[in-house]
Amino acid sequence: MxxxxxxxxxxxxxxxxxxxxxxxxxxxxxxxxxxxxxxxxxxxxxxxxxxxxxxxxxxxxxxxxxxxxxxxxxxxxxxxxxxxxxxxxxxxxxxxxxxxxxxxxxxxxxxxxxxxxxxxxxxxxxxxxxxxxxxxxxxxxxxxxRAKQAELDALQARIHPHFLFNTLNTGAALVHQQPQKAEQLLLDLADLFRAALTDSRQVPLHEEVELARRYIDIEQLRFGARMQVEWTLPDTLPAVAVPILSIQPLVENAIHHGVEPSPGPCRLQIAIQPEAGGVRITVSNDLPAPMASSIHRGHSVGLQALRARVQMMGGDVHTQAADGRYQASLRMPAA
Incomplete structure (x- = not known):
């Protein structure tokens, strides 16, 4: 909480x-x-x-x-x-x-x-x-x-197996063809799950950005050149605490809505903007034509749990699809 x-x-x-x-x-x-x-x-x-x-x-x-x-x-x-x-x-x-x-x-x-x-x-x-x-x-x-925290823990527990299965499938495909990349994937996965299993409920923003980079490195091995990631960061990240593994669900959601169904390259943008009294984290992606008017809901559990965790810290999460783009925005107040 x-x-x-x-x-x-x-x-x-x-x-x-x-x-x-x-x-x-x-x-x-x-x-x-x-x-x-x-x-x-x-x-x-x-x-x-x-x-x-x-x-x-x-x-x-x-x-x-x-x-x-x-x-x-x-x-x-x-x-x-x-x-x-x-x-x-x-x-x-x-x-x-x-x-x-x-x-x-x-x-x-x-x-x-x-x-x-x-x-x-x-x-x-x-x-x-x-x-x-x-x-x-x-x-x-x-x-x-306590009841609310138990509910959030249950929601979080439903997210982890899905990500684990995808990552292990990717690692299995790389073991024989690119063993060094498979080794790096497992190391990144270990860091992510270490963060997921920690008792800490929140981390500094710079640590959360590093965890998001590790997650993106894992998914980059799955999609290769189809996944084009652009980061827009300030010179100095704000000293703001965020829920642990809060950027990762936004990126996972963007991959699900954009990269997975896209037959060609898909642009995924991650921007962190300091605001008065807090910080805004925005993750957006291109929408393939068939999905521009209909968004799948397979990963709503991840966003539901994230929104609840963020709201308990005084922030909020908003999503929207418009002009061929899907955007998820997370705002956190300063401590």
Missing amino acids: SHPHRPIDILLSPATLIGVVLAGEALAALLALSPAPVDDRLVLFGLASLGIQWATLGTLALVHLLRPLLGRLKPQPLAWACLGLLLVTTLLMAAASWKLMSFRHAPGDHEGTLFVLRALALALVAGLLVLLAFQNHWRVRQLAL
Whole structure:
């Protein structure tokens, strides 16, 4: 998977901020509608809303200030730490509020203590409910991410055998006629499968380009002069991380749509263009006349898995066929 957010990132997200404000207003409304005898419920709602928002937003402000420390915590310790900060903030807010009110009413000390204790009890109950909701949200999120990753791994596993069979057939054809090329093919194949079986989910762009070159060298042995490859690269490749084996499916797709069905030479172009905030990788090929209006779907599994992996890193994959050309474009954001 791409880069799942840390618990602290979710806690400080705009969605969480909006949810906290709305939940605070709902709690203030419940307090205002309680059966306790009060003269003006709107005033009670306003005071409760003010106190709750000061406490909750003050807590989030402290969490933001302590982000370097809290960011290292796992979900459960982080939730308890935030609950502790909420209680501290509530204690300070309640004590300050009582001091501001006491100059008019001059109540006894025991009333101020009860006021602070009631505020702390309310904050504790509300905080525990939020803590449970946060932990449940995080658990569901992690389960969804694991399920998605398992789905992607299954899709990737369906791609590898197809490529392996084609490569071994090519190697078998070269063993007796061109043994040196057959040896190089097996070395390139070993490098590709080493990359496919690694635990790493992403690699620097320059390493991915090298893997794509090895794949093209293998396919060049199959098609010879029919496959004409043109690279367009910047002087310096952007320092961008991409999903491992992400260019190879685009090239495989171009070969399937262009080189394989073409009776003559087929031009395959690979371009890497730095863009604001990322990089775009484009692979295009000539379409034979019979395929210009009808694209085969035999390799859709490869593109489907690639698109899912790229989208999980914040990018996307687009394909189109127009003017006798088939084009697949992959865009990745900068890290």
